[in-house]
Amino acid sequence: MLPRALLVILLLIVFAQVTPTQNSRIVIAASTLLDGKGHVLHNTRIVIEGSKIVAIDPKAEPVDYDLRGLTVLPGWIDSHVHITWSFGSDGKNAGGGVNTQEAAYAGAANAWSTLMAGFTTVQSVGSPADVPLRDAIAKGQLPGPRILTAVQPLTGRGDQTGSPDEIRAFIRNQKAAGADLIKIFAANSIRRPEPTLSQEQLNAACDEAKKLGLRTLVHAYKDAVRMATLAGCTEIEHGPLASDDDLKLMTQKGTWLDPQAGLVMENYLLNKEKFVGTPGFPEEVFPIIKEMIPIYHQFFTQALKIPGIKIVFGSDALAGSHGRNAEEFIDRVRDCGVDPMAALVSANSVAAEAMRLSDQTGTISPGLQADIIAIDGDPIKDITSVRRVVFVMKGGDVYKNRK
Numbered sequence: 001m002l003p004r005a006l007l008v009i010l011l012l013i014v015f016a017q018v019t020p021t022q023n024s025r026i027v028i029a030a031s032t033l034l035d036g037k038g039h040v041l042h043n044t045r046i047v048i049e050g051s052k053i054v055a056i057d058p059k060a061e062p063v064d065y066d067l068r069g070l071t072v073l074p075g076w077i078d079s080h081v082h083i084t085w086s087f088g089s090d091g092k093n094a095g096g097g098v099n100t101q102e103a104a105y106a107g108a109a110n111a112w113s114t115l116m117a118g119f120t121t122v123q124s125v126g127s128p129a130d131v132p133l134r135d136a137i138a139k140g141q142l143p144g145p146r147i148l149t150a151v152q153p154l155t156g157r158g159d160q161t162g163s164p165d166e167i168r169a170f171i172r173n174q175k176a177a178g179a180d181l182i183k184i185f186a187a188n189s190i191r192r193p194e195p196t197l198s199q200e201q202l203n204a205a206c207d208e209a210k211k212l213g214l215r216t217l218v219h220a221y222k223d224a225v226r227m228a229t230l231a232g233c234t235e236i237e238h239g240p241l242a243s244d245d246d247l248k249l250m251t252q253k254g255t256w257l258d259p260q261a262g263l264v265m266e267n268y269l270l271n272k273e274k275f276v277g278t279p280g281f282p283e284e285v286f287p288i289i290k291e292m293i294p295i296y297h298q299f300f301t302q303a304l305k306i307p308g309i310k311i312v313f314g315s316d317a318l319a320g321s322h323g324r325n326a327e328e329f330i331d332r333v334r335d336c337g338v339d340p341m342a343a344l345v346s347a348n349s350v351a352a353e354a355m356r357l358s359d360q361t362g363t364i365s366p367g368l369q370a371d372i373i374a375i376d377g378d379p380i381k382d383i384t385s386v387r388r389v390v391f392v393m394k395g396g397d398v399y400k401n402r403k
């Protein structure tokens with residue numbers, strides 16, 4: 001047994017490492033501050049009290065964190081992750097719905113990596129395993145991003161999915177299980193883009209969610225994009241093979257678009273040995289995944305040409321890409337011609353608006369949560385600097401400070 005005094009010292013060391021720094025009032029000095037809405041402020045200071053930003057005041061003193069020389073911006077929001085999806089102890093893809101103790105630790109580790117990479121809010125779409133992780137983080141028991149989860153997705157299987165009434169009951173069950181939003185699969189893949197839900201089924205799903213005050217995120221390609229838009233669903237995930245007319249209809253209906261520019265596909269290829277042979281990943285799928293990347297790029301550039309299209313940031317982070325979510329910014333700018341500021345804003349104020357969290361996060365403004373990160377570099381000039389997040393504050397607590 002350890003002597004009691006030594007035990008106390010050890011515990012103090014552990015707490016010093018894991019307990020975020022918390023003062024009642026914190027002042028951050030910034031030489032370059034992106035406000036999350038596309039504006040740049042120079043030589044100013046952010047004043048934080050408790051969990052919230054209370055003022056932007058260049059004269060505020062004393063300075064607790066001097067982040068001059070870095071780029072300071074709101075914590076990022078990833079609209080599409082699978083936070084509990086991990087590799088198992090055999091190093092192979094274990095999916096996102098495993099309920100072992102090991103998988104629970106893996107989910108917590110994913111949350112930590114995501115937060116350290118500058119993502120202070122994520123939307124997980126979804127797995128029932130997300131719920132205890134979301135709740136533990138919300139209670140301050142574990143470090144991680146704020147998590148919103150869809151719990152169990154509605155997976156379209158044609159008539160087998162159920163009648164409109166059965167679908168409505170399924171949506172109500174997700175709400176009862178703690179869903180923050182509803183995830184719907186309305187098509188399979190680019191190779192098999194046929195709708196897997198009828199218009200009537202989609203109408204029922206998105207209408208019931210709307211009645212419950214829940215947003216609907218619909219995995220869709222080709223015709224399913226238009227059908228989900230007509231059904232009044234909130235946001236389209238992925239989207240390739242949709243026509244310009246489908247995209248224009250989305251702008252008329254105010255439907256959000258969350259297309260991907262590469263990270264998810266690159267990750268399957270990078271971690272091929274860990275995915276190959278696991279459900280959904282036979283050897284022959286990998287050359288096809290490689291062929292998909294230019295199709296995603298083409299769709300992204302097609303969407304950018306539609307005036308008024310509302311594009312959010314969603315990386316589709318899963319096993320192997322948690323903590324590398326920001327690679328999706330680089331792909332968007334480098335491979336799809338997205339303006340760097342627009343790419344960043346899509347993960348700040350735009351994502352917050354899409355998630356109806358504008359009154360909580362997404363911008364550096366008084367009254368909002370103090371979700372603040374800093375990058376060693378200028379992401380407007382060099383988008384690859386998004387890999388160098390050296391400071392992370394979430395809700396007024398500092399989790400990383402490596403300036």
Ligand SMILES: [Zn+2]
Nearest residue numbers: 080081082316
């Ligand atoms: Zn996904």
